[in-house]
Amino acid sequence: MTGHSPVRLLLVEDNELDAAWLIDNLRRGGLDIAVTHVDNRMDIAVALSRQAWDIVLCDYSMPSLSPVDVIAMIHGHDPDLPLIVVTGTIGEESAVALMQAGAADLVLKERIARLRPAIERELAASATRRRTYIIEAARRQADNLLRAIAANIPGMIFRRYMSVEGTVTYTFMQKDILADFIDTGGLVDPTNQMLVTASGAAMLRSIHPHDRQRYRDAMHRSATCLEPMTVEFQLITPSSPTKWLRSQSQPERLADGSIQWDGIALDVTELKAAESVRDHLAYFDPVTGLPNRTQLTRLLTDALASTPEGQRVALFCLSLESFTDLQDGWGLAATDTLLRQVAERLGRLSLPQEVLARLESGYFCFLLPNAPADLTPRLRELQGAFDTPYTVDGVQLRRRALVGVSLYPTDASDPLEMLQHASTALHQVKTGGVPFRLYVPEMTQRVLERQWLQSELSVALGQGDITLFFQPMVHPVDYRIIGAEALVRWHHRSRGLISPVDFVPAAEQGGQIVELGYEVLRIALKQAAAWRAAGLCDFPLSVNVSGIQLMRPDFSTLVLDLLNQHSLPAAALKLELTESTIIRDEEVVLRNITDLAERGVSFSLDDFGMEHSVFSRLSELPIDTVKVDKFFISQMTQNDAQAALVQAIVVMAHAMRKQVVAEGVETQEELIYLRAYQCDALQGYLFSRPVPAAEMEALLQQRHLGRASP
Ligand code: C2E
Ligand code: CA
Ligand code: CA
Numbered sequence: 001m002t003g004h005s006p007v008r009l010l011l012v013e014d015n016e017l018d019a020a021w022l023i024d025n026l027r028r029g030g031l032d033i034a035v036t037h038v039d040n041r042m043d044i045a046v047a048l049s050r051q052a053w054d055i056v057l058c059d060y061s062m063p064s065l066s067p068v069d070v071i072a073m074i075h076g077h078d079p080d081l082p083l084i085v086v087t088g089t090i091g092e093e094s095a096v097a098l099m100q101a102g103a104a105d106l107v108l109k110e111r112i113a114r115l116r117p118a119i120e121r122e123l124a125a126s127a128t129r130r131r132t133y134i135i136e137a138a139r140r141q142a143d144n145l146l147r148a149i150a151a152n153i154p155g156m157i158f159r160r161y162m163s164v165e166g167t168v169t170y171t172f173m174q175k176d177i178l179a180d181f182i183d184t185g186g187l188v189d190p191t192n193q194m195l196v197t198a199s200g201a202a203m204l205r206s207i208h209p210h211d212r213q214r215y216r217d218a219m220h221r222s223a224t225c226l227e228p229m230t231v232e233f234q235l236i237t238p239s240s241p242t243k244w245l246r247s248q249s250q251p252e253r254l255a256d257g258s259i260q261w262d263g264i265a266l267d268v269t270e271l272k273a274a275e276s277v278r279d280h281l282a283y284f285d286p287v288t289g290l291p292n293r294t295q296l297t298r299l300l301t302d303a304l305a306s307t308p309e310g311q312r313v314a315l316f317c318l319s320l321e322s323f324t325d326l327q328d329g330w331g332l333a334a335t336d337t338l339l340r341q342v343a344e345r346l347g348r349l350s351l352p353q354e355v356l357a358r359l360e361s362g363y364f365c366f367l368l369p370n371a372p373a374d375l376t377p378r379l380r381e382l383q384g385a386f387d388t389p390y391t392v393d394g395v396q397l398r399r400r401a402l403v404g405v406s407l408y409p410t411d412a413s414d415p416l417e418m419l420q421h422a423s424t425a426l427h428q429v430k431t432g433g434v435p436f437r438l439y440v441p442e443m444t445q446r447v448l449e450r451q452w453l454q455s456e457l458s459v460a461l462g463q464g465d466i467t468l469f470f471q472p473m474v475h476p477v478d479y480r481i482i483g484a485e486a487l488v489r490w491h492h493r494s495r496g497l498i499s500p501v502d503f504v505p506a507a508e509q510g511g512q513i514v515e516l517g518y519e520v521l522r523i524a525l526k527q528a529a530a531w532r533a534a535g536l537c538d539f540p541l542s543v544n545v546s547g548i549q550l551m552r553p554d555f556s557t558l559v560l561d562l563l564n565q566h567s568l569p570a571a572a573l574k575l576e577l578t579e580s581t582i583i584r585d586e587e588v589v590l591r592n593i594t595d596l597a598e599r600g601v602s603f604s605l606d607d608f609g610m611e612h613s614v615f616s617r618l619s620e621l622p623i624d625t626v627k628v629d630k631f632f633i634s635q636m637t638q639n640d641a642q643a644a645l646v647q648a649i650v651v652m653a654h655a656m657r658k659q660v661v662a663e664g665v666e667t668q669e670e671l672i673y674l675r676a677y678q679c680d681a682l683q684g685y686l687f688s689r690p691v692p693a694a695e696m697e698a699l700l701q702q703r704h705l706g707r708a709s710p
Helices: 016-028 041-050 067-077 092-101 109-152 175-181 200-205 209-225 269-283 293-305 323-330 332-349 376-384 415-428 442-462 500-510 513-533 555-565 579-583 587-599 615-620 630-636 640-655 668-676 693-702
Strands: 007-012 033-038 055-059 083-087 105-108 155-162 168-172 196-199 229-235 243-253 259-267 313-320 355-358 363-368 390-392 395-397 401-408 436-438 466-474 481-492 496-498 541-544 573-577 602-608 625-628 659-663 681-683
Touching: 007 016, 007 041, 007 109, 016 033, 016 109, 033 041, 041 067, 055 067, 055 109, 067 083, 067 092, 083 109, 092 105, 105 109, 155 209, 155 243, 168 200, 196 200, 200 209, 209 229, 209 243, 243 269, 269 293, 293 313, 293 355, 293 363, 293 415, 313 323, 313 332, 313 376, 313 415, 323 332, 332 355, 332 363, 332 376, 332 390, 363 415, 376 401, 395 587, 401 415, 415 436, 415 442, 442 481, 442 500, 442 513, 466 513, 466 693, 481 500, 481 513, 481 681, 481 693, 500 513, 513 541, 513 555, 513 573, 513 693, 555 573, 555 587, 573 579, 579 587, 579 602, 587 602, 625 640, 630 640, 630 659, 630 668, 640 659, 640 668
Parallel strands: 007 033, 007 055, 055 083, 083 105, 401 436, 481 541, 541 573, 573 602, 602 625, 625 659, 659 681
Antiparallel strands: 155 168, 155 259, 168 196, 229 243, 243 259, 313 363, 313 401, 355 363, 390 395, 466 481, 466 681, 481 496
16 A cells, blocks of 8 residues: 555564664555554553554564464454564464464564565555445445335335347345246246245236237337336236236446346236226216217217228217206206116117217217218117106106218217217207207307307396286186286396296206296286286186196195295196197196196196197196197188197187187187187287286276277
8 A cells, every 4th residue: 555644553572672673664665554563462551542553563572472473462352453473583383373363464674675575565465355345334324224115115126137149037025025027936046035036937927818919019119219118017816816016117328238127016906997987987977888079079080080981970960859857856866867778778779880978967879980971860769768758766757769860071070060060969959849959150159159048147147137928818708817927028127028928948958947937926926916906807718838847746736835925726727838838747746636636726738739649648647728729720711721730729629628728819810710719818919018016907907908899
């Protein structure tokens, strides 16, 4: 050691002169030394404890100290501290004994020139030894640290090695954990119990066949580009079911061109299971198990992308008639049961290449990747599935399916548009009419308008912008007022008066009809109570109700409560129903009607003849009045057949003991016909337009509407 600091030399020598000679000799030889000279055990011990030493020189012939003892003392303190014995002539045996005792070297005084190289050699050797110790200690420490880390991670640490020839081997750190995944028998490294060495082939065999190619590709890509390799794969395990590992490793190219990765493989089996549940929920509807909107959009994207020119993709958007009111009235559990039944029926009908999906609420979708030119047969087939009533919680329900259709590439160019247009078309399907429609561009405008009406109506209901007009019904001979119909009016704050023809259908679709209908009943009954109290009205006041209101199980209770609140007899109210309301034969509707009829509320069938002409149902229901639609009245005087029809309706209704009201009577001529046919009551502009309550009150005070007299 000829470094910057002097060599720390401990000199054990009993002779002062010899010591000085030796030191002088070394210094003259060019060795930079810091010497401490000792000559007894006590001083040796003190010197050793006080500082670190680089080398010890020890005289051989000291009367009070044997060099073997000195060696023992020195090495007892630091086994690596080199000690050189300096001696006069010495026998071979003694020399051997000294070397065996641990002397690093023996230098004869007569060859003192050898001492300096000997010291330098020993210093170099001891420095190397110390470095090795330090490295080994560090390695041991790192090893322990690694073991500690390895023992605590939910996976394995591994090293993958790929030779220049492409042969792959693995070294795994944790044998124990690996045994959970693959059969480690015969793989254990005999020199290190913690390590397991496996061939690349053995490793690949334990990977699930599905994942092998992917694994190989990832490894080769990583080896070629020296990019980190991240791969998830399933293991075929000897004991447990499949395991998922997520392996991440960092490649390094070694000097010889081989590649070595150090990495970690985590057990992600549980994570994978959670992910698959999450994925399933992300793409499938939990109620029906059908693909949801997201999944449908994906499939639709694929279908559109792979559609050759000249071929069409059709999307049917299907919903049960008045689904929202069902949902409101039935609650979640029953609705879910119904949805599952619908899904099952539709599922049975769907062809292998078609996709059936469920969107939110009551919407189902059919995707026809290669749509036939004429869709009608397929649509009829689907609708046929709804002919049989559903039974939910013991209650029978008959509902048609309404379908809106959009076509690619004709009316939509992307999945979103297809969905939007199909649902727009669906919303244009009128209850009672043809149950399916193709999308046409004008529909979008109508949808916007409808949405505007719906949101504005909710506001209007809250701030009392809804009022009623009243239109009298008169006796055909003396024009006595024998009835009155309440007709809803909406005074919109900026748009002015909005016609019920526009907003009632929107309210029916948006569900606001329930609240609106209740408000109408409330105002009507309050008015009826006032007129009755004033002795102005002894006939029932007619109020229009929507089928959706009648779908609510609590409808009859609400009506009876309102009558009670105003201390009105049930006979003060007549409800006007449409044919579509009763044609469906809905249990809830029938129960509401019978409940109310039993209490004395009367019913009249509005717009008779327009939709179904349900004479047969009429006889079974407690409906005492039929209102012939104004369309027939207006046609009657122009067309003999229509006149005969009106007459037939009157005759048949009378035969069933029902009263007949003609509505929309505008002319004197119509009046003459209707009187001749013995119509029971007449309503129309000829007698009075619908008027505000105050004007109606004035008419009621007159009692007769003389203006119309022939
Ligand atoms: P509707 O029940 O058939 O009512 C009769 C409609 O014919 C009323 O229109 C009335 O103003 C109109 N009308 C009366 N006499 C004549 C006439 O001589 N000639 C012509 N051309 N029309 C006449 P309005 O008030 O616009 O109501 C339209 C429809 O809106 C009603 O038809 C009914 O279906 C619905 N509606 C009105 N009020 C309510 C309500 O409170 N609830 C429900 N659900 N629907 C209502
Ligand atoms: Ca009416
Ligand atoms: Ca009518």
